[in-house]
Amino acid sequence: MEDSHRKLSAAVVLLLLTMAGEMGPAEAKECFSESTTFKGVCFVSKKCNDKCLQESKSYSGGKCATMFLTCMCITPCTTMLQRQRPAAMAAQMDQSGGDGFLNK
Secondary structure, three states, rough: OHHHHHHHHHHHHHHHHHHHHOOOOOOOOOOEEEEOOOOOOOOOOHHHHHHHHOOOOOEEEEEEEOOEEEEEEEEEEEHHHHHOOOOOHHHHHHHHHHOOOOOO
8 A cells, every 4th residue: 555655656746747847937028119218320239238228127128120220128018018008098998998999
């Protein structure tokens, strides 16, 4: 009886270890917003990163976008959506019940 409990315990531990190994950390998606304070062409991401960190507490950094050589600030997507939602849109959504259309 004791031997079967040990085998069962070992099987449960192995199952938990296998499941834990398959689960990776959840990472928040990054959104990008063009810096409003960076001036000129962006070649050095370190300078862009520093500007973005000074620009807003919601930015986690910044990097140069290779296509247009602009400084793009990085923020979690949820923070960006909440921050960019204009007050007029919020009032309209509250009035419409959240669908964006006025129900009159």
